Structures are given as C-alpha cells and as structure tokens.
Amino acid sequence: MAAEGWFWRWGWGRRCPGRPGLPGPGPGPTTPLLLFLLLGPVVADITDGNSEHLKREHSLIKPYQGVGSSSMPLWDFQGSTILTSQYVRLTPDERSKEGSIWNHQPCFLKDWEMHVHFKVHGAGKKNLHGDGIALWYTRDRLVPGPVFGSKDNFHGLAIFLDTYPNDETTERVFPYISVMVNNGSLSYDHSKDGRWTELAGCTADFRNRDHDTFLAVRYSRGRLTVMTDLEDKNEWKNCIDITGVRLPTGYYFGASAGTGDLSDNHDIISMKLFQLMVEHTPDEENIDWTKIEPGVNFLKSPKEAEHGYASLCPHRSPGPVSKRRKRSPQASGTLDSGRSVHNELEKRRRAQLKRCLEELKQQMPLGADCARYTTLSLLRWARMHIQVWSYPCTLGPTCQNS
Template identity: 80%
Template sequence: MAALYIHSFLFLQCLFSLSILGAAGDLTDGNSEHVKREHSLIKPYQGVGSSAMPLWDFMGSTMLTSQYVRLTPDERSKEGSIWNRIPCFLKDWELHVHFRIHGTGKKNLHGDGFALWYAKDRLEPGPVFGNHAKFHGLAVFVDTYPNDETTERVFPFISAMVNNGSLVYDHSKDGRTVELAGCTADIRNANHDTFLAIRYSRGRLTVMTDIEGKNEWKNCVDISGVRLPTGYYFGATAATGDLSDNHDVISMKVYQLMVEHSPDDENIDWTKIEPSVSLLKSPKDNVDDPTGNFRSGPLTGWKVFLLLLAALLGIIVCAVVGAVVFQKRQERNKRFY
C-alpha cells in the first residue's frame, strides 16, 4: 500500500514536470509546420519607403524600414499599430514574434509597452497600448511600466486577456482585474534577439518567451478552456506616454497547426463563437492578488494542494506500514528467545 502511494506521488510529480515542459515541447520550431505568408510579416518587407504594404495596414507613428517596423519612436505620447489585412480562418495556429524594445530611459523611466492582438476589429486606436478598450478576441500585453505603485510585480510584465467586448483593461491596475495569467520578462535593451510565441490549439492558449539569447522557449502562460472564433485579425500596437521607448517588430510569423478535431467541432460555425474562457476563478479576483499568478502559472494552488495531499497521505501510510512491520518483527524476535 505504501509503495502504491509513493508511486502515485512520484507520478504526480512527473505529470507536474511534464505540464511545465510540455508547452515548450509543443511549440513548432518554425520548420515542421506550415507558415501562412498571407498572415506573416517577414523581411524583406514590401512597401519600404511608402505608406502602404500589400498585406498589412499601419497607422499612427508606425514607421517601416528595411530592418524593422517601428511602432513608436522613443518619444512621448506616441501610438502606432500594424494590422494584417486578411482575416485568419485557422482553427489552430501559432504566432511567433521577433521584437525589440529599447530606449534611453533608465529603470522605471520608460514605457508604456506594446500588445499583440488576434481581434475582430482592426485599426481602431484607443487607450490600451494604442488599441480600443472593448475589443473582441485575444490580447497579449508586454507592459514595461508599473502604473500601480502598490504592485509587487517586477516589470516588464507579460499578460494575456480574452475579451468579448464587455471587459475593460484598467491601466491603473496594470490590467490585473482582467488578465488570465502572466510572467515577468526582462526584455528591454537586450543585446540579443527577443521572441514571443502565442499558440492556440484545441482550446489551449500558450504563451512562451525566448528572451535570454539561449534559443530556448520558456513558459509564461498556459490556459485551457479558451474559445476563440475564426475570422479575426492579427495585429501589433504600441504606445508611449510621459515615458517612452522604441517598440520595434522585426517579424510576425503565423503557422498553421495540423490538428485533428472531433466531428462535433467540425460541425461548429467557428466564425460565430464568442471569445470566452472557462475559469475556476473570475479575472476580477486578480485585484486581490498583486502577483496575478494564482492561476495557470508554473505552480497553481490546486496543484500545490494535490501534491501536498499526496505527500501527506504517502507519509501517513508509510508510517503506519512501518509501525506494523516493526511490531511484527519485534514479536517474531521475541519467539526466538
């Protein structure tokens, strides 16, 4: 019996380790899956030196060069965006973004950040990193400035949000009231390439980073129960306020993931799906959790509970079995005297 609980505990540990590593292992290396060029921004860019691109529209302070698309310069009160013109009808996809955030501002003297979007509406400027607030779809924010002075987070901070038009990103709380999960990411003024990957497949949303120059993906967000429709647009926006940074996008590559779906899924009109997430807790609960990492981080509360419960049961069973075995040995030894 003790062996059974010990094996169960070890099995849970293995599952936990695999859950952390599995997301990284699932990400495509960029070669095995099919890149969708109609949704991808790849050098050499077409339209350099003009105000138009065949597959992309940009507005605001966005500037197209031969090496990067600069959403904002390192100047105050700038907003810029770039949006794919063609809606994406892939059920399962992965977006790889090569980006760079840099500027002359020192610690806590830079901002505000940029965002990646899979959204219903495009080219609608607003207060959320250069996009309108009540959007429909998915947003991944790279926030470089802490607006909430009481926060315990370390910035820059990456977070994910799914919206059906009813939620509003609150800058004063750095989006904690509506985010799903997130992680700290040291991405400013890096002397090596920095990447971010967003994967959506079978209702699972995964956000990974490769920002340390090691060519390794690391887990940032991993959430199941996400429902996103087809027919939305990919885009990137950025904004500066009293503080500023250069926000550069070097490439955005969208890959089609070859995933089989059930017959029921195939019969769904995916263009009519409402963006949503099945959560154990409401995003509003994040306001009471300064770190925002109670859910879908590397170690969530229920995982801790299960591991501690398994460990406690294993210890109790081992102690009982050990006591019984010890007592029987003592009785057996007495019979030999």
C-alpha cells in the same frame, strides 16, 4: 529512416525560433514519440519555424513586401508607425506616441502559432520608460485607442508586454507579460496594469537586451500557451499556459504600442504565423467557428455561485476538487491540466474581490436596517444605484428582499 523522416518533417530537428538550421529550443531526439503519445493529436510543442506550415498571408517578414501597399495589401499601419528595411517601429522613443500594424486578411485557422521577433529599447533608465507592446487577435482592426495604442473593450485576445508599473502597490516585477480575453464587456485598467482582467502572466526581462528577443503564442484546442526566448540561449521558456480558452476564427492579427509621459522604441522585426496540424472530432468540425464568443471556461464551485463570485467572474474561479460540479468528459480533460494555474489565479481574484467589495460598502449609502447582506444583494443594489443615479439614505426592504 521512416522515423527519422517523420522527425525532420515535423520540424523537431530544427529547434530555433524562426532561424532554421541552428540548435535551439525544443526537445531532444528521444522525446518526439513520447510527446506524441502524451499529447495525442497535437504533433509538437512550439514549432521551430518549418516553412511548410508558414502562412505567408498572415506573416510579417523582411523585406516587408505588401506592407501599406495598395497592390498587395497584406498589412496596414497607422499612427506613429514607420517602416524601415530592418524593422517596423511602432513608436519612437518620444512622448505621447501611438502606432500599430495590422494584418489585412482575417485568419480562419482553428489551431495556430505566432512567433514574434521584437525589440523594446530606449534611453530611459529603470522605471523611467514605457509603456509597452500589445499583440492582438481581435475582431476589429486599425482602431486607435488607450490600450497600448489600440481600442479598449475589444473582442478577442490581447497579450500585453508591459514595461512600466502604474500601480505603485503592485508586487510584480516589470517588464511583465499578461494575457486578456475579452468579449467587449471588459475594460483594461491602466492604473492597475490590467490586473483585474488578467488571466495569467509572468515577469519577462525583454527591455534593452543586446541580443534578439522572441515570443511565441500558441492556440490549439482551447489551450493558450505563451513562451519566451529572451536569454540568447535559443531555448523557449514557459510564461503562460491556460486551458478552456475560446477564440473564434475570422479575427485579425496585429501589434500596437503607445507612449505617454515616458517612452521607448517599440520595434517589430517579424511576425510569423504557423498552422498547427491538429485533428478535431466530427462535432468540433461541424461548429461554426466564426460564431464563437471569446471567453474562458473556468469551473465554478457551488460556494462561489452561492456568494456571487460566479456572477462576477463567470469565466474563472476553480474551487476545491471535492466541491466541483460535475462536468462533461471533454471539459474535464481540458480543465484539469491547468488546475494549479487556475487555483492560484482564483486566490488572487478573491483577495482583489474582497478589497473591491469593502470599497463598495464604504461608498454605498447602506442603512442601519441592512446590516447583513450578501454579495449579490450588494451588487444588485449597486447596479440600480448607478442606473438611476439616486442616493437614498437607506436600502430598507430592497436589500432584505434581493
């Protein structure tokens, strides 16, 4: 009975996202102990919605009490957002609309999981709809902008549920879910569907479904997981799993959407935040989590550092195992679990970087005396070229000495 009580106490007996009592995603009755042994302090995978760990001050639940209320301001909304008894509509199926909803309380949980019940639907046929929803955990809130209705160059985490392929050369199948972590220095490129700054992503057919669609975002001990339940099977499907992610506490949860020449209804039915019961080391507990800078710790190989890749993308680029630099035991445990994801990501990044450098070479006024130059030389000259806004005919000794 003790084991059975533990099983139900941590929610493994109720496995449907936000709908307790129904069969749904999650492990079978023999897996909790095995997962507990494998994952150590992480108690469960995707929580089932056990109200014991629900943080109501960070949750948006019908009948939406405290939304836009001066007496209990838990959530604020702006733009085209409208509130009904059944959903929060960020944008209607009309052109050039932007709307968002933001939690009023900063979140100081180190380990959390957000369940989002959403619906994207409209009259547009295939590839004649847009643009999508963004889910946020960021430093700033209620700042409208060009990135799915919210600001660019943000600080924190963004998860984009993109429904329209702006890049005609892309091989992706849309709708597409992607993740971006930003410290304010990166800009989201809509023309490339955020490909340059994407950490990972997956195809997810969530538009115009005649049943409920869910997404779960889990952040715990540097590991970011995104899962979906889109097939009306009450089963979570893995979408994104990244390690080495750094997110501070004290940021705000929110959701936004935008439409342009194409449009859709973008609805949020609920956002439920759960606290994860995770043990941290004494050193981790002594960290001021509010001072952490958002980022991703991907390993750099010596070859990449030599050719300048590390300076371009310091937060990504895992190299071959035999060439990896020494790292601490703590970093090793975090990074090795996502090695295959990182290697695939790096392969794509290198191909994109190569194309970018070729374009840069064509646009820069390189002289005949600078036939050979390294990546770092080219980038340094490009930076100076942009800063002083000058157009010399040759690089001369500048290139040779850089």
